[in-house]
Amino acid sequence: MNITLKYFSWIRVKLKKSHDFIELNQTTSFKKLKSNLISKDPIFQEIFSDKSVKYFLNLNELEDENKILNNGDVLAFLPPVTGG
Amino acid sequence: MIKIINESFDLENEFKRLNSSENGAYSFFLGTVRSEIRSLNKNIKGIFLECYEELAYTQLDKIRNIALKKWKLSECLIIHRIGKLNLGEKIVLIITSSSHRTDSIEACEFVIDSLKIDVAFWKFHLLDNGEKEIVPQKKKDKEKILKWREIIN
Numbered sequence: 001m002n003i004t005l006k007y008f009s010w011i012r013v014k015l016k017k018s019h020d021f022i023e024l025n026q027t028t029s030f031k032k033l034k035s036n037l038i039s040k041d042p043i044f045q046e047i048f049s050d051k052s053v054k055y056f057l058n059l060n061e062l063e064d065e066n067k068i069l070n071n072g073d074v075l076a077f078l079p080p081v082t083g084g
Numbered sequence: 085m086i087k088i089i090n091e092s093f094d095l096e097n098e099f100k101r102l103n104s105s106e107n108g109a110y111s112f113f114l115g116t117v118r119s120e121i122r123s124l125n126k127n128i129k130g131i132f133l134e135c136y137e138e139l140a141y142t143q144l145d146k147i148r149n150i151a152l153k154k155w156k157l158s159e160c161l162i163i164h165r166i167g168k169l170n171l172g173e174k175i176v177l178i179i180t181s182s183s184h185r186t187d188s189i190e191a192c193e194f195v196i197d198s199l200k201i202d203v204a205f206w207k208f209h210l211l212d213n214g215e216k217e218i219v220p221q222k223k224k225d226k227e228k229i230l231k232w233r234e235i236i237n
Contacts, residue, residue, distance in 0.1 A: 008136055009206040010218050052221075059139050076136060076204075080221035083133070083140075083164060083205025084115050084176050084196055 001027070003069055006076040011053070014043055024069075030055070031065040033075075047077065054078045086144045087163045088137055092174055102159045102181045109185040111192035115176040117169050120209075128209045130170045132216065136204035140164070143203040147195055154236060155191040157182050162195060164205065194232050201229040 005020040012018050028036070037044040047053060055062040056076040057069075069075070085101065087093075095114070102110065117131050148160045163177040178195045182188040199205075200222075207219040 006136065008134060008204070012134075013216075013218070056136075056139060059142055076139065078136070078139075078204060079206065081201065081203060081205055082207040082219045082221050083135075083203050084200040 001025075001069075001071040003033070003071075004074045006074060008077060009079040011047055011077045011079060014046075015041075028069050029065065030057075030062060030067045030069060030075075033069060034065075050079075052080050085159070085161045086141060086148060088135060088140055088144075089163065089165055090167045092165070093163050093177060095177070098161060098163065098177060098179060102161060102179055104158065104181070106183070107158055107181040108183050109181065109188045111178075111180045111185070111188040113176070113178040113192050113196045114174060115196070117171050117173050117175060119171050126217075127212045128171070129212045130168060130173075130210040131175075131219075132168050132208040132210055133164075133166045133175070134206040134208070135164075135166045137166075140204045144199070147198045147202065150198075150236060151180065151191040151195050154194070155180075155182065155187040156184075157187055157191055160191065160195065162199070164199070164203075166205070168210070194236075197225070197228045197232055200225045 001024045003022050003024065005022060007015050007018055034048050038048065056078060057067065058074055099110065119128055144162050148162060151157060151160050158181045161179040165175055169175060178192050180188040180191040209217040209219055211217055
């Protein structure tokens with residue numbers, strides 16, 4: 001199963017990349033994915049601890065940590081926006 | 085009409101798109117890059133605007149549809165630029181048109197206030213020392229959108 005991660009603003013700067021393509025062997029919830037990412041890179045601990053960061057799954061805001069991710073999903077990490 | 089673009093735009097041309105004898109009022113909001121001093125010895129020479137375009141289009145479409153439903157508008161145009169912009173350059177344009185001024189004025193204010201809080205754009209200051217500084221979200225912008233949510237809901 002393949003998932004695309006998109007990073008913006010300070011998260012993109014901190015990670016030094018705008019996206020990741022990750023492969024998962026089995027069905028995973030957003031909560032499990034978070035643990036998985038933290039174990040690979042401690043920067044994700046800081047990201048997930050920041051309550052102002054929002055997560056969008058396939059362009060819809062993701063609020064349920066137990067949401068199951070599917071093959072081809074796009075998960076975006078959005079710090080507070082500042083357009084206009 | 086909604087556009088997210090790199091290049092600049094012409095105000096008169098955009099107005100002509102909406103101009104109709106059925107309208108009696110047009111409200112414009114034009115946001116530009118200003119030379120704000122963030123801290124001692126740090127001046128801004130421009131900004132960089134980052135965007136998650138796919139999401140921003142859907143968010144702007146939602147805001148525009150709310151405005152068209154809430155107020156008696158004939159049109160609502162939103163243009164937002166992305167990329168590197170110099171001081172004084174145009175960033176964002178909103179034009180609302182209606183028969184009477186109250187609808188266009190209120191809707192225009194609603195759209196820009198919503199855009200600042202609910203659309204996937206991120207602003208960076210380009211400092212004259214070569215650094216990029218992330219622009220934080222303003223508390224007053226968050227407070228403004230809470231007021232609109234009470235009115236809309």
